[in-house]
Amino acid sequence: MRDAPGEIEVERAIAEIRAGRPIILHENGERILALAAEALDSFYCESFERLGRADARLALSGPRLRRLGAQRREAGAVAMPALDAARAHALAFDSDARLDAPAAALSALEECALELMRLAQVLPAAIIAGAVGAEAVFARPLEAARANVVAYRPARLAALRIVSRARVPLEGAPDSEFVVFRGGEGLRDQVAIVIGAPNFARPVNVRLHSACLTGDLFGSLKCDCGDQLRYTARFMAENGGGVLLYLDQEGRGNGLANKIRAYDLQARGFDTYDADETLGFDNDQRRFSFAAEMLKLLGARRVQVLTNNPEKIDALTQGGLEVVADQRIMGRRNTHNVRYLAAKRDKAGHLIDLDRAPA
Ligand SMILES: Nc1nc2c(ncn2[C@@H]2O[C@H](COP(=O)(O)OP(=O)(O)OP(=O)(O)O)[C@@H](O)[C@H]2O)c(=O)[nH]1
Numbered sequence: 001m002r003d004a005p006g007e008i009e010v011e012r013a014i015a016e017i018r019a020g021r022p023i024i025l026h027e028n029g030e031r032i033l034a035l036a037a038e039a040l041d042s043f044y045c046e047s048f049e050r051l052g053r054a055d056a057r058l059a060l061s062g063p064r065l066r067r068l069g070a071q072r073r074e075a076g077a078v079a080m081p082a083l084d085a086a087r088a089h090a091l092a093f094d095s096d097a098r099l100d101a102p103a104a105a106l107s108a109l110e111e112c113a114l115e116l117m118r119l120a121q122v123l124p125a126a127i128i129a130g131a132v133g134a135e136a137v138f139a140r141p142l143e144a145a146r147a148n149v150v151a152y153r154p155a156r157l158a159a160l161r162i163v164s165r166a167r168v169p170l171e172g173a174p175d176s177e178f179v180v181f182r183g184g185e186g187l188r189d190q191v192a193i194v195i196g197a198p199n200f201a202r203p204v205n206v207r208l209h210s211a212c213l214t215g216d217l218f219g220s221l222k223c224d225c226g227d228q229l230r231y232t233a234r235f236m237a238e239n240g241g242g243v244l245l246y247l248d249q250e251g252r253g254n255g256l257a258n259k260i261r262a263y264d265l266q267a268r269g270f271d272t273y274d275a276d277e278t279l280g281f282d283n284d285q286r287r288f289s290f291a292a293e294m295l296k297l298l299g300a301r302r303v304q305v306l307t308n309n310p311e312k313i314d315a316l317t318q319g320g321l322e323v324v325a326d327q328r329i330m331g332r333r334n335t336h337n338v339r340y341l342a343a344k345r346d347k348a349g350h351l352i353d354l355d356r357a358p359a
């Protein structure tokens, strides 16, 4: 299957944003320059100045504006008549900053710029300016149509497909097959691990597991992910098989760099959700509809879900699967992760009974 031109354009725009270069977004003849706020440095300040206009704005997400003390709950933009990297960075991600100018509503193109920042997994804050004359100052900036950005997430869902599969024996689950999907969410492939020989005519054990490099791979003590992952594989191997989805949603969909930024804030006293909000993110960026599609592509219809997260159960039901049971799955509790687990229980409604977590 070949990607549509609109998707290719957005993928290139995402690569430009991640590389810290400005792009042009356009719709109906209106054109704006957008640059990730975290990429603004003295070079870009001078370049924007050479454009010769004082119309630059800093677009910020709703959570970030709330953190800065704004009254409005929606995303908004602050005027940046003289582009100043220190001020822009403070407003975009400094944990102590307060709003120093009023925030105005975003235009549709500015909203679109923030959506691209999220897709690119940089901080959701963008420097915006009119694009007139941009070609003379920046080396051929990439252009993307707003309509293509709007269509991108649904197109990625519809494009979900299996690209390869092979048997990979795992410790504790030697009869396992890795099935790799393209599409869905994030910047990389998705993985389904079919463990044993699940009988799809009966309710199948499933787990939706969002990637956690620190916990899954390195055994970080800050979360319970690694334990949950390994427990799931063993449980499925010993209980009639199952399907373990490993989803490219590092840091609740914020990406690894932003998760580590959040960890730095947590080291300074913020809990997991306050840290994300300080960086401009909602409690949870993840959507799980593509995970339901992966399960259906593998033949699952009725499922027993291993999770403490009610949103995953709702997403599978909404995605057309019949959830016949759900089962709690706890990693070990320790002094480093107990606050994280309690925050998930208290602020996000996860069904966590800390007294029953093994120490
Ligand atoms: N942003 C952010 N992400 C985190 C933090 N700690 C862990 N994560 C991410 O949170 C996600 C946890 O995903 P899952 O293991 O699927 O867990 P869950 O949504 O808690 O649900 P269940 O484990 O199924 O109950 C992973 O993407 C981790 O990388 C944190 O402090 N901040």
Ligand SMILES: [Zn+2]
Pocket (backbone or CB within 6 Å): 212, 214, 215, 216, 223, 224, 225, 226
């Ligand atoms: Zn983790």
